[in-house]
Amino acid sequence: MLSNISKNLRTCTGYLHKYCSTSVAAIENKSNAIEPRTLAFPPKYQDPRQIWLESLDTIDQRKLALLELHPAVFAASPRIDVIQQNVRWQQLYRYVSYAHTKNKFEVRGGGRKPWPQKGLGKARHGSIRSPLWRGGGVIHGPRSPTPHFYMLPFPKRLIGLTSMLSVKFAQDDLHIVDSLELPTDEPGYIEELVKSRLWGPSVLFINLEDIMPRNITVATEQVKHINLMPAYGLNVYSMLKHNTLVLTRAALDHIENKLLENLHMNDPKAVLAKFKVDQC
C-alpha cells in the first residue's frame, strides 16, 4: 500500500515542489493509514488525474495523501454547451408562469350588441369587449398557470455532470477532504479556513449521507455562501453557482462509481424512455 503511494509520489515530485510547501518525506510518514484509490473501469488511454486529500482539522492546508481520479469523470471534454442546457433545464423544470390575461368572454360586460348592424354608417360590432376595442379581451395572451416542465435526455444530464466536475477540477476548484468533521462549531473557524485556503467566497460541501456532522452544520447555518449537500443532490447548477466544490472521500467514491456505472449501463431502455408524470 505504502509502496504504491510512494511510487505515485515519486512520479509527481516535479509538480510537488512547484506547488506545495510540505515536503514529500513528511507526507510519506503521515500517509501510512491512507489507502490509495482503486479505479473502477480502469482507464486505458488517458492517465488517471491526481488530487490531494486534505483535512478540515486545521485552518492551514494539510496534505494527507495523493488520490487518483478517473479521467472519464474528472477529465472529460468540457462541454459548456451541455452545461448550459443542464442549467437551463434546472431553472425551467420547476418554473411556472403565473402571467394571466382575460379573453373576450372573461372581460366583464360586452354581452349586448353596441349598435345595430346596419343603417348607422358605423363599423359592425357585436361586443364592446371584442379584442378590437379598447378595454377588450386579449388574443393569445399568457394563461396562468403555464408549467415549463420538461426532462433533459439522460445522456445529456450525465455529460453535464462529468463536464462540470471536469471543469471544476481543471480550474483547481475541486478539493477532496477526509471528512466534514470540524474541531469547533464556531462560524468564524470555517470562514477563516475558506479564506486562508483561497477557496473563493462560496463553497459547496458534499457529504455521502444527508445527515452531516454536527459542528459543520451549526457553523454554516448562518453563513449563506457556505452550503452543505448530500451526494445524491449533486447537480450542475449548484456546482456552477459555488466557486469551490469540496467532496468528502466517501462522496467522491460514490459519485465516481455511480457516474461510471451509468456510462457503462447495459440496458438504458428505462432511462431513455419518455418521462411520465406519474412515474416513480
Added chain:
Amino acid sequence: MSLRCYFSQLLRSRLSAHSNTYKNSVRHATYKASPFAEDIEPTVKYEVSKNPEEWKYVERALPLTIVPQPIRKESYPSGWKPQTEDVKKLPYLVQRTKNHMIPVYLQISQRGVRRHTFVRKIQGDINLLEQELKEFLQKESFQPIRSQVNELTGIIRINGDHVNAIKYFLEKKNL
C-alpha cells in the same frame, strides 16, 4: 366481510341462478362494484434459502446492469475484433463504445442526398488521424475528401459514405 361485499355476492348468486352466462362475467366496471383488495397468500409451496452457493444461480439469471468485458479469444464467429490492449503508446485512440463497437456512423440528411461519416470518441492527436484517414480514403475517390475536425468533442466528420472503409482502416490498426 363488509356489507358491500355481501351484497355483491348475493347479487352474483341471484344472477347465476338466472343464467350461466353471468357466472363468469364479473366486470368490476365501477369502483363500488369492485371487491376489496386482500392479501393473497402464495399457493405454491416454497422454502427460504440463504445459501450463497444457490444465490449464484439466481445472480446468473438476473439481467446484467453493466456491459461485461469480452472474453479474449483468437477469433470470433461474427468477425468482431477487440481493441488492442496496449493503446498507451499510440498517438491517438478511437475509444470503443460501451458495447465494444467501433464508433463510426453514417448520417443521411437532405432527403438522402447528403451523406456524412462521423468518427466519434477520438482521444489524442485528432489531426494526425484526420490526415491518415484522408490519405487512406483518397485512393478510392476521384474528388478530394472533405473533412471537419471537432477537437473539443473528439469527432471527425467526413463527406461521403466511408463507414466500412474507416472501420477496416481502424481494425487493421487494432483500434
